[in-house]
Amino acid sequence: MIRLECSTFAYDGGPVVLSGVDLAVEPGGLVHVVGPSGSGKTTLARLLAGQTGAGSGAQFRGALTLGGDRLGFTGGPADPRIDPAAWSSTVAYAAQRTEGQLSMMSATVAEEIAFGPANRGMPTGELRAAVQATAARLGLTDVLNRDPRRLSGGQLRRTIIAAAVVGNPRVLILDEPFQGLDAGSRAEVARTLEVLRAAGTALVICAPMLPGSVAPHSRVLALAGGRPVFDGTFAQARTAGLERYAIGTEGSAPDLRRAPAAPAVPPRRQVQAGTPLAELSGVSFSYRGENSRRQEKVLRGVDLRVDPGDIVGLTGVNGSGKSTLLQHLNGLLRASSGTVTVAGQPLGRRTAVGRLAGAVGYLFQDTDQQLFERTVLREVAYGPAAAGAGRETAQERARTALAAVGLGHTAGEHPYELGFVERRLVAFASLIASGPAVWVLDEPTAGLDQRGRNRVGDLLLDHAAAGGAVVLATHDGAFADALCTRILELKDGRIFSGGARRGAGGA
Amino acid sequence: MPRRRVFNPLTELLAAALLVVLVLVVNTWQFSLAVLVVAVLPGVLLSGKPRQITLAIAVTAGPLLISSFFLHGLFFPEGTTVLAEWGPARVTAEGLQFAALTGLRLAVFTGVLLTAALTVSIPELVSTLTHRRWNRRLVFVLGSAVGLLPHVAERARQITRAQQARGLVVGGSISARVRGLLMVSVPLVTGLLIDAAERTQLLEARGFSSPGPRTNYLPDTDTAGQRTARWLMAAGVLAFGCAWYAVGAGR
Numbered sequence: 001m002i003r004l005e006c007s008t009f010a011y012d013g014g015p016v017v018l019s020g021v022d023l024a025v026e027p028g029g030l031v032h033v034v035g036p037s038g039s040g041k042t043t044l045a046r047l048l049a050g051q052t053g054a055g056s057g058a059q060f061r062g063a064l065t066l067g068g069d070r071l072g073f074t075g076g077p078a079d080p081r082i083d084p085a086a087w088s089s090t091v092a093y094a095a096q097r098t099e100g101q102l103s104m105m106s107a108t109v110a111e112e113i114a115f116g117p118a119n120r121g122m123p124t125g126e127l128r129a130a131v132q133a134t135a136a137r138l139g140l141t142d143v144l145n146r147d148p149r150r151l152s153g154g155q156l157r158r159t160i161i162a163a164a165v166v167g168n169p170r171v172l173i174l175d176e177p178f179q180g181l182d183a184g185s186r187a188e189v190a191r192t193l194e195v196l197r198a199a200g201t202a203l204v205i206c207a208p209m210l211p212g213s214v215a216p217h218s219r220v221l222a223l224a225g226g227r228p229v230f231d232g233t234f235a236q237a238r239t240a241g242l243e244r245y246a247i248g249t250e251g252s253a254p255d256l257r258r259a260p261a262a263p264a265v266p267p268r269r270q271v272q273a274g275t276p277l278a279e280l281s282g283v284s285f286s287y288r289g290e291n292s293r294r295q296e297k298v299l300r301g302v303d304l305r306v307d308p309g310d311i312v313g314l315t316g317v318n319g320s321g322k323s324t325l326l327q328h329l330n331g332l333l334r335a336s337s338g339t340v341t342v343a344g345q346p347l348g349r350r351t352a353v354g355r356l357a358g359a360v361g362y363l364f365q366d367t368d369q370q371l372f373e374r375t376v377l378r379e380v381a382y383g384p385a386a387a388g389a390g391r392e393t394a395q396e397r398a399r400t401a402l403a404a405v406g407l408g409h410t411a412g413e414h415p416y417e418l419g420f421v422e423r424r425l426v427a428f429a430s431l432i433a434s435g436p437a438v439w440v441l442d443e444p445t446a447g448l449d450q451r452g453r454n455r456v457g458d459l460l461l462d463h464a465a466a467g468g469a470v471v472l473a474t475h476d477g478a479f480a481d482a483l484c485t486r487i488l489e490l491k492d493g494r495i496f497s498g499g500a501r502r503g504a505g506g507a
Numbered sequence: 508m509p510r511r512r513v514f515n516p517l518t519e520l521l522a523a524a525l526l527v528v529l530v531l532v533v534n535t536w537q538f539s540l541a542v543l544v545v546a547v548l549p550g551v552l553l554s555g556k557p558r559q560i561t562l563a564i565a566v567t568a569g570p571l572l573i574s575s576f577f578l579h580g581l582f583f584p585e586g587t588t589v590l591a592e593w594g595p596a597r598v599t600a601e602g603l604q605f606a607a608l609t610g611l612r613l614a615v616f617t618g619v620l621l622t623a624a625l626t627v628s629i630p631e632l633v634s635t636l637t638h639r640r641w642n643r644r645l646v647f648v649l650g651s652a653v654g655l656l657p658h659v660a661e662r663a664r665q666i667t668r669a670q671q672a673r674g675l676v677v678g679g680s681i682s683a684r685v686r687g688l689l690m691v692s693v694p695l696v697t698g699l700l701i702d703a704a705e706r707t708q709l710l711e712a713r714g715f716s717s718p719g720p721r722t723n724y725l726p727d728t729d730t731a732g733q734r735t736a737r738w739l740m741a742a743g744v745l746a747f748g749c750a751w752y753a754v755g756a757g758r
Binding site: 131 | 629630633637647650651655657658661662665666668669670671672673674675676690691693694697698701702705706708709710711712713714715716717719720721722723724725726727
């Protein structure tokens with residue numbers, strides 16, 4: 001059906017990033033391509049999607065076979081050019097970032113799904129039937145009239161898959177389709193993919209870790225440093241010792257350098273001397289929407305006390321209000337009622353968010369929305385410089401923070417030139433550099449490979465041991481179980497299960 | 508609540524443009540005022556978003572109106588009826604009349620065009636243009652307004668929030684605000700360019716450059732009656748304009 005033979009591939013003038021790959025997928029077949037950050041997964045996915053980079057100076061030596069047609073590439077100017085529109089009608093591709101995947105020309109999910117076939121001139125009647133059939137197959141019928149930019153993570157991911165498969169392609173390539181999704185949304189997307197596979201679509205799924213469970217006949221191709229290090233069945237992969245290539249298994253506990261401190265003894269309503277680092281008391285909140293009469297409360301009377309040494313995990317489905325709660329801690333959102341206290345000072349309506357940056361550091365869920373400087377060093381030095389530290393001091397603190405996340409060597413690079421995991425760690429370093437006592441982290445491990453996840457785990461434990469505190473929202477249950485001193489579940493704007501602690505769920 | 512649509516967006520936009528042409532041709536304050544009261548005011552009130560449109564009109568036309576009143580009211584060389592005088596500045600009745608005429612005309616222009624632009628259904632317009640086989644690049648520019656403008660605004664807001672979370676204090680002096688604006692614009696433009704590069708590949712893969720006619724998911728809401736009406740309206744305004752100038756030249 002589709003086969004990629006890649007002798008070597010290099011981006012414009014750069015080093016070889018992928019070599020020695022021979023991957024073939026049959027109809028109804030499923031291949032998981034796994035590997036740590038920088039292992040060449042995305043390059044492989046793009047090559048399968050026909051993006052050989054011929055026009056942008058990339059050098060691809062190898063061949064792509066689709067159906068019975070084999071296209072040979074020698075890395076020279078005479079190489080064949082692939083027509084993206086023609087290729088994508090057989091081989092659909094859903095890239096890692098959802099944001100760049102929307103056409104931005106559609107006001108509804110239905111129009112977004114219809115965009116491709118409409119461009120190819122499918123008559124309106126047929127088009128509507130095709131969109132409705134695809135939506136029914138992928139469980140999107142209820143959201144067809146919704147704005148695609150206002151969907152939950154799982155719905156958006158499925159919309160993008162629907163837009164890719166509406167023309168019935170025979171191959172579907174997905175780059176990290178589960179990133180940032182809660183268990184329910186993951187299951188939705190997984191079901192969708194199984195429906196497609198059962199109907200004969202060949203699937204290639206790229207991810208940083210081995211999946212926790214898979215369909216019986218699936219295969220695993222593991223990459224490290226741009227080369228294949230394993231090719232076999234899923235059962236073989238689990239015992240092949242892929243950990244030595246920093247390829248972990250989803251749902252496994254992080255491998256930590258420091259042993260987690262013993263959880264605080266009285267689990268609930270602990271009475272402690274001293275001031276908490278941050279405290280929410282009876283906090284309720286609703287977003288002021290376009291229709292102000294129909295305001296729904298996102299938070300309802302939330303109490304949360306964060307003391308030195310705490311690592312508080314917040315869990316809950318997508319849209320349960322975790323990010324909303326976190327943003328109250330650094331003043332990005334202000335409570336409709338109730339009080340928020342940071343470092344002993346109650347937050348007033350007029351307290352500038354910028355003034356809290358020294359006390360509370362915030363890691364956003366979307367990495368790219370928080371990187372805005374020209375070099376990694378300037379990026380990380382921004383916080384200390386904004387707080388009034390001199391240029392030298394700010395850069396010194398930035399270098400220390402970069403070294404802490406293991407990115408000391410990237411100081412001179414542009415943040416956008418780094419891979420996803422490095423960008424995530426740069427964002428983390430910029431938080432650390434400001435030296436806040438409270439770290440507020442929104443999905444800190446989403447999309448990280450095993451090495452990055454372990455490093456983040458170690459940093460959190462070090463910070464808590466040094467008297468700081470962490471509040472994190474996460475879908476990574478194993479990570480929360482291994483690190484958190486308390487795990488709270490947010491449901492319908494209220495905090496449930498206030499007593500669960502580290503070890504309680506995982507042991 | 509958005510207003511209920513009666514006509515195809517193309518008909519609405521053409522009607523607005525022709526109204527502006529009529530105001531230019533007739534060029535009397537009485538007619539401009541009549542259009543303002545009879546067409547623009549009800550249009551804004553029934554638009555479903557009167558506050559937003561009024562604000563847009565005020566921001567666009569306000570500074571022009573004020574400067575026009577100062578310029579023509581105080582310095583109108585042809586003015587003879589002097590009402591007040593301060594050195595070189597003379598307030599003349601003719602100057603004020605001229606300022607009122609141009610101001611009224613400006614108010615009608617912005618009122619008509621902004622009301623039409625802010626209430627038109629862009630998806631329906633794009634669908635109509637596609638069904639009418641208009642140039643696809645032009646349709647794309649219009650269609651991008653659906654998603655790209657709100658997307659840019661949202662992204663700028665997110666960047667500001669990220670910078671605030673890292674210690675940027677918004678507000679204060681004008682220079683601090685200008686600096687804040689610059690801080691947002693650099694990453695905003697970089698991010699949009701990167702997005703655009705990704706989106707170009709996506710658009711190509713989804714057949715945006717495919718040759719041949721395209722279709723649209725939304726059905727064609729344009730009717731033969733409205734198409735005829737558009738031609739008749741345009742012809743009517745053209746004929747009226749010619750007649751108006753002919754009669755004016757003969758006087």
